[in-house]
Amino acid sequence: MTEHETLEQRLHEQGISRRSFLKFCAAMATMMALPPGSASAIAATLAKVKRPSVIWLSFQECTGCTESLTRSHSPTLESMIFDMVSLDYHHTLQAASGFAAEQAREDAMKEFHGQYLLLVDGSIPLKDGGIYSTIAGRTNLNMLLEAAQGAAAIVAVGSCAAFGGLPNAQPNPTGAVAVSDIIKDKPIINISGCPPIPAVITGVLAHYLTFGALPALDDQGRPKAFYGETIHDRCYRRPFYDQGKFAKTFDDEGARNGWCLYELGCKGPTTHNACATTKWNGGTSFPIESGHGCIGCSEPKFWDAGSFYAPLPAPTADVSSVAQAAAVVGAAAAVIVGAIDRGKKTAAQQSRKKLTVDDLKGN
């Protein structure tokens, strides 16, 4: 492993023009809502920056996050800037395998100790000593603890790494938890989503490379620039919500007219993400544009929030059965207390002494 060359050199080698590079920097600055003039500052810094070492650990996950990153980017400049970091370890993307792969990770960890970025996707199982997910015979917990020690910062990619995700859904058989549940002494940034938006990952990396620090985060540890607003706030169907015009089924007139999907289970109002503005597949569209409501994938516990097709006001637990049982209990209590009352009344009537003439005589 040699000293990493600068980004500008790499771009030049790969035939990327400076103009394209500046356009990318401007796009990043806009996306992160940085002040005017930031684009040139980003460009100046990024051009000089040495490619940082990145170690990507995949734990209890489906590789969807990696799929999202690779497929949707190619061949845009975003994917190239991702190439511009030195991705020293990544299960799916690296050529090496077996011992050689693990050796690459250990080498990078040693050489760039305290400097490398640790990207994690997937949750970490803790139950039964963490045996439910292992790599090269080591548990995910073990590998994360070791890799986190020398990391400058950790990026939890996807809802599993950020919040526990699907493996953490009830009844959570493997005791899966998020990265932030285990690592407490390193800066952690959560890029949630199932999968997350690729541009958000590159945006966060660009921010880190430019400023040497993580961007402003919300209370869930997510970058505010991308997770500051809800899908609902930026949804192009929002006017229909405000007018109370809702699609009732996926093929009724409302659906054909593009009305709000709230009643079909859209979780846009309670979901923070940039889908409605950044969009997917190279800016083509996002789920609501395809006629399907938001499932709230960038929020914690979204698998446990009831059906994806149940509207937000619907209960997430069985209220009807509880209500029926409660009514029966209430009725039984009333009948019992009523019977006791009646008994008391009868007893009182029977024990009542009748007034006699003798009583009136004063004897």
Added chain:
Amino acid sequence: MEQELLLWVRGTGLQIASAVFLIGMVYRMLHILLLGRKHSLAQPRGSEWSGALRTLWKRTFVSTKLSARGNFTVITGFIFHIGFFVTFLFLSQHIDLIRAVLGLHWPAMPRGVIDMAAVLAIGAMVALLVHRFVDPVKRLLSDYQDYLTWALSFLPLLTGFMLLREIGFEYITLLTLHIASVELLLLVAPFTKLAHMFSTFISRWYNGAVNGFKGINI
């Protein structure tokens, strides 16, 4: 944390609130009915049922001339109740909830109408509270329960309106607060004056039946 709170109020919280509400309400109403009425040995001069049903309907409209309550209380109270029922029964989100729990549904009212009803209901409640403070008789008659039930009825209306217009807080926060405020109302309703949501029909029926039996046609 916010998502967990919302999940709790939509799930366990709602189960607890509806269980307490139904146990309390069914118990109290059935208990009243089971107390029964002493059989009258007098010759009836009219039908109990027709008198009861007539009063059930007629008491909805209070004559301000015959009532000691005064125009302000009657009219403002009316506005509140109508505004409340319109928002409660005809907002599409509420119909979604009723459909999810009971399987029943009906057409929603336009959002403009709902907004107007909500504003009227909120305004009426504020006016009634002010009147309660200002009017010496009302002030002396009021105890803590009057203020408690006022607050418990007011909060769902206020948070609901804020939620529709996303005023002050984020949607998720307002939704959680709105559901939580309704659950608080459900928890307390059976054991306070709010039980009148059902008991009012029993007392009207009782008064009407007594009058009907005596042949009093009012």
